Amino acid sequence: MERRKFLKGTALASVGTATALATPALSQGKTQWTAVSAFGKAGLLGQALNEFAKFVDTASGGKLSFKVYHAGELVKPFEAMDAVQSGTAQMGYGAPYYWAGKSDSISFVAAMPFGLTAQEQNAWLYYGGGIDMADKTAYRPLGLKFLPLGNTGNQMGGWYAKEINTVADLNGLKFRMPGLGGEVLSTFGTNVILLPGSEVLPALSSGAIDGTEWIGPAADMGKGLFKVVKNYYYPGWHEPATILDGFIDAKAWDALDEDLKAIVERGAAATNLFILSKFQAINNTALKKLTTEHDVKLRKYSDELVSAIGERAAEVIPNLAGKTADGKELYNHIIGFRQGMTEWSNYSEATFLNARTAANFKQI
Amino acid sequence: MERRKFLKGTALASVGTATALATPALSQGKTQWTAVSAFGKAGLLGQALNEFAKFVDTASGGKLSFKVYHAGELVKPFEAMDAVQSGTAQMGYGAPYYWAGKSDSISFVAAMPFGLTAQEQNAWLYYGGGIDMADKTAYRPLGLKFLPLGNTGNQMGGWYAKEINTVADLNGLKFRMPGLGGEVLSTFGTNVILLPGSEVLPALSSGAIDGTEWIGPAADMGKGLFKVVKNYYYPGWHEPATILDGFIDAKAWDALDEDLKAIVERGAAATNLFILSKFQAINNTALKKLTTEHDVKLRKYSDELVSAIGERAAEVIPNLAGKTADGKELYNHIIGFRQGMTEWSNYSEATFLNARTAANFKQI
Numbered sequence: 062m063e064r065r066k067f068l069k070g071t072a073l074a075s076v077g078t079a080t081a082l083a084t085p086a087l088s089q090g091k092t093q094w095t096a097v098s099a100f101g102k103a104g105l106l107g108q109a110l111n112e113f114a115k116f117v118d119t120a121s122g123g124k125l126s127f128k129v130y131h132a133g134e135l136v137k138p139f140e141a142m143d144a145v146q147s148g149t150a151q152m153g154y155g156a157p158y159y160w161a162g163k164s165d166s167i168s169f170v171a172a173m174p175f176g177l178t179a180q181e182q183n184a185w186l187y188y189g190g191g192i193d194m195a196d197k198t199a200y201r202p203l204g205l206k207f208l209p210l211g212n213t214g215n216q217m218g219g220w221y222a223k224e225i226n227t228v229a230d231l232n233g234l235k236f237r238m239p240g241l242g243g244e245v246l247s248t249f250g251t252n253v254i255l256l257p258g259s260e261v262l263p264a265l266s267s268g269a270i271d272g273t274e275w276i277g278p279a280a281d282m283g284k285g286l287f288k289v290v291k292n293y294y295y296p297g298w299h300e301p302a303t304i305l306d307g308f309i310d311a312k313a314w315d316a317l318d319e320d321l322k323a324i325v326e327r328g329a330a331a332t333n334l335f336i337l338s339k340f341q342a343i344n345n346t347a348l349k350k351l352t353t354e355h356d357v358k359l360r361k362y363s364d365e366l367v368s369a370i371g372e373r374a375a376e377v378i379p380n381l382a383g384k385t386a387d388g389k390e391l392y393n394h395i396i397g398f399r400q401g402m403t404e405w406s407n408y409s410e411a412t413f414l415n416a417r418t419a420a421n422f423k424q425i
Numbered sequence: 426m427e428r429r430k431f432l433k434g435t436a437l438a439s440v441g442t443a444t445a446l447a448t449p450a451l452s453q454g455k456t457q458w459t460a461v462s463a464f465g466k467a468g469l470l471g472q473a474l475n476e477f478a479k480f481v482d483t484a485s486g487g488k489l490s491f492k493v494y495h496a497g498e499l500v501k502p503f504e505a506m507d508a509v510q511s512g513t514a515q516m517g518y519g520a521p522y523y524w525a526g527k528s529d530s531i532s533f534v535a536a537m538p539f540g541l542t543a544q545e546q547n548a549w550l551y552y553g554g555g556i557d558m559a560d561k562t563a564y565r566p567l568g569l570k571f572l573p574l575g576n577t578g579n580q581m582g583g584w585y586a587k588e589i590n591t592v593a594d595l596n597g598l599k600f601r602m603p604g605l606g607g608e609v610l611s612t613f614g615t616n617v618i619l620l621p622g623s624e625v626l627p628a629l630s631s632g633a634i635d636g637t638e639w640i641g642p643a644a645d646m647g648k649g650l651f652k653v654v655k656n657y658y659y660p661g662w663h664e665p666a667t668i669l670d671g672f673i674d675a676k677a678w679d680a681l682d683e684d685l686k687a688i689v690e691r692g693a694a695a696t697n698l699f700i701l702s703k704f705q706a707i708n709n710t711a712l713k714k715l716t717t718e719h720d721v722k723l724r725k726y727s728d729e730l731v732s733a734i735g736e737r738a739a740e741v742i743p744n745l746a747g748k749t750a751d752g753k754e755l756y757n758h759i760i761g762f763r764q765g766m767t768e769w770s771n772y773s774e775a776t777f778l779n780a781r782t783a784a785n786f787k788q789i
Contacts, residue, residue: 116691119684120484175784178774180544180578180705187699188706214544215773277773296777320483327480330695335551341544342552345765348772361776371783379789389789396786401709406778408712409579409641410542412725413660414775417767419735420539422760425743425753 093126094313097145099138099155101258102131104283105339106305109211110154113332120324125317127152138257142308146204151313154210157199157306158240165381166388167199170207172300173395174242174374179212179302179337180410181402185395186304187330194394198387206314208329211305211336214344216297217281218362219274220265220290225362228369237261237273242299244381245374258284265289274299277340278347287355294360298370305336456685457490458677461509463502463519465622466495468647469703470669473575474518477696484688489681491516502621506672510568515677518574521563521670522604529745530752531563534571536664537759538606538738543576543666543701544774545766549759550668551694558758562751570678572693575669575700578708580661581645582726583638584629584654589726592733601625601637606663608745609738622648629653638663641704642711651719658724662734669700 096114100106114127130150132138141153142160157171177185185191186209200207219238225231232250236243243253256264256273264270266289274297275281287293307329317325351357362370382392460478464470478491494514496502505517506524521535541549549555550573564571583602589595596614600607607617620628620637628634630653638661639645651657671693681689715721726734746756 116687120688120691122486175781175786178777180701183698183702184705187702215777217773278769295772296780297773298777298780298783301777301781323480324484327484327695328691330698331691334547334694334698337544338547338551341548341766341769344773345769348769349765359772362780367780367783371780371785375784375786379787383789393788396788399786401713402705403781405642405705405709405712408659408723409581409661409708410774411778413542413579413662413665414770414778416660416662416726416731416735417539417665419662419731420739421735422539422739422763423743424757424760425747 091124091126092317093128094151094309095135095144095149096127096129096152096154097135097141097150098129098131098153099141099159100132102134105280105336106154106211107131109332109336109339112335113210113328116328116331117324120328121321125321125325132258138259142203142205145308145310148310150310152307152309154307155305156239156303157195160203161240163203164199164387165385166391167203168240169382169388169391169395170195170199170304170306171240172242172303173378173399174245174299175371176301176395177399177402178406178410179214181399181406182212182302182304183209183333184402185398189398190394191398194391198391200308201311202387203308204311205308206311208307208309208325209304209333210307210329211333212340213276213280213300213303213305214337214340215277215302216274216300217277218294218297218299219272220281220286221272221292221294222290223271224292224360225294225366227363227365234272235270237264237270238299240300240303241374241378241381242274245299245370245377248373248377249370262286262289276303277344278351279340279343282347282351282355287351287357291357292360293351293357294362296362298362298367298374302337305333455488455490456681457492458515458673459499459508459513460491460493460516460518461499461505461514462493462495462517463505463523464496466498469644469700470518470575471495473696473700473703476699477574477692480692480695481688484692485685489685489689496622502623506567506569509672509674512674514674516671516673518671519669520603520667521559524567525604527567528563528751529749530755531567532604533746533752533755533759534559534563534668534670535604536606536667537742537763538609538663539735540665540759541763541766542770542774543578545763545770546576546666546668547573547697548766549762553762554758555762558755562755564672565675566751567672568675569672570675572671572673572689573668573697574671574693575697576704577640577644577664577667577669578701578704579641579666580638580664581641582658582661582663583636584645584650585636585656585658586654587635588656588724589658589730591727591729598636599634601628601634602663604664604667605738605742605745606638609663609734609741612737612741613734626650626653640667641708642715643704643707646711646715646719651715651721655721656724657715657721658726660726662726662731662738666701669697 118126136144144150145153158168161168195207235252247253382388482490500508508514509517522532525532559571599616603619611617746752
């Protein structure tokens with residue numbers, strides 16, 4: 062609730078200032094869309110958005126191009142969706158739970174605590190009817206078309222000033238965790254706080270929060286969280302992997318040629334894979350550096366905690382989903398898919414990862 | 426060795442017949458490439474290749490198009506690389522270990538027993554220097570440019586007429602397993618046989634082989650292997666995931682505009698993700714059907730077997746890799762990356778998959 066107020070508040074405050082800046086440019090059959098991102102220009106996600114935009118321009122022979130504004134360049138990070146809905150931009154980029162103030166179901170698109178891994182999410186999106194279901198129950202009702210545009214892969218559990226051993230340690234904790242994971246934590250008495258990326262480190266430094274989850278080792282190291290707190294927990298039960306969302310003004314999307322749609326969709330799918338692959342490729346080096354150079358203590362959530370949180374998640378999340386017909390439909394769709402994926406991943410990915418240690422390969 | 430003779434034999438036998446059919450078509454700045462596939466037209470991979478070709482045509486505005494020939498339409502499945510090398514085609518499609526007769530290092534690109542998962546392979550390919558390393562040590566020496574063009578995801582261990590409990594059961598077994606897994610099995614006295622896809626079921630039916638691995642539940646069910654043998658083992662230690670390869674005549678690739686290269690590369694990356702996602706999405710339904718409707722017995726390789734095979738793999742595979750400078754360089758590159766990924770995946774994917782059962786979500 063706090064979060065929704067916060068989001069709505071910031072959004073309404075400043076969209077108006079940007080409205081005059083951008084309208085779709087049309088000349089000689091060429092379309093230029095304004096794209097606004099919730100992520101900073103300098104990071105991996107800013108770069109990925111630039112490359113996506115460049116690709117669409119190239120592949121469409123300039124028929125569709127983008128003027129890209131990263132976080133803060135045209136509107137504030139959490140105002141990206143307002144900007145698209147108001148016509149200031151035609152496309153936005155963020156994480157679905159950033160828009161929880163606009164939709165009761167949209168957070169389910171991002172990630173579910175104890176839900177799907179990145180590999181499973183992509184199976185759901187592209188061949189499990191996930192894109193259509195997300196559109197039907199979350200994006201189309203907001204006048205938008207959903208476009209998967211990245212995945213963080215497995216997240217870490219988060220950073221804590223003190224060790225967390227039992228559910229009692231969650232009570233009274235001031236912790237930043239967006240999305241459904243935060244809803245679960247709050248039932249243990251945690252004071253769950255949502256902050257935009259730029260405010261996380263200052264809040265941690267000032268003691269306004271006792272801890273935070275962010276993404277994974279590479280992104281977390283870049284953010285400098287290790288400078289303030291040293292207990293780094295895994296696994297990231299709250300976001301086994303998080304889908305990043307492109308969202309396009311539905312009228313602009315529907316009016317697009319089929320050829321341009323194909324270019325945007327395939328370009329986005331490649332971006333999705335590239336972002337996931339990059340996070341995976343760089344996480345371990347960062348993790349090593351955090352533990353060896355920055356005195357970070359890598360800690361596994363206790364079985365007791367995981368069991369208690371898991372049990373609670375299975376009560377809290379369906380209750381949240383059941384508040385609206387859209388939420389219920391989306392939740393049931395994801396849960397149905399999760400059932401099959403859990404079985405298959407247990408026979409394949411999980412069993413293999415446990416068996417892999419049997420071979421100890423050496424450099425030659 | 427048997428395998429290499431077999432491959433070379435069939436390849437030399439019939440490439441000549443096709444040479445006259447195809448030369449790159451050039452008119453008004455338009456290029457048409459002939460593409461030859463080792464996979465059948467009807468399956469998931471045939472369809473994915475068609476869609477890739479269609480996308481490149483669309484996105485390039487017809488500047489680059491393909492005339493696609495699936496397995497057997499222009500050349501036999503295992504002749505696809507010969508066809509590209511001889512100039513009959515400009516692009517081919519298959520699995521890297523199909524071309525083991527041409528390169529001592531190329532099988533390492535496909536998969537390594539106890540090696541990388543699909544998610545890790547993509548991290549290696551796109552951000553771990555994998556594409557460049559595969560080109561340097563395997564494809565460029567063959568006059569080709571490598572293009573990742575799909576991934577099977579986690580494979581199953583395979584189909585056996587009899588139960589396999591100890592390494593003694595591997596001795597004398599006639600088993601189809603391509604790639605490095607077969608090399609490991611052969612050291613246990615297994616008679617390892619390579620057969621093209623179309624010959625696997627007949628060989629199993631006639632008793633020419635006692636068992637076979639193929640891909641995963643969905644592909645295996647389509648092949649009808651359950652009709653002959655009922656013991657279905659996991660995990661697929663031999664191919665934790667297998668990269669499928671597009672390979673392009675290096676001169677044709679190098680001559681391509683940068684824009685067209687970008688379209689081909691992003692189009693291929695999307696195809697890579699789509700194929701992996703589709704396999705993941707459909708495997709569990711197939712697995713259920715196999716066990717409930719077709720009396721298939723799902724069996725886990727014993728810890729004893731996994732330990733023995735893993736230990737042997739760690740001896741055999743570096744020996745094979747060390748035969749050539751290219752093989753050594755490629756092996757060391759993959760092994761170095763695997764070390765970091767194993768650590769990170771243990772903290773993330775493996776721990777999460779084991780923790781996930783804490784939440785038992787129900788439909789609402």
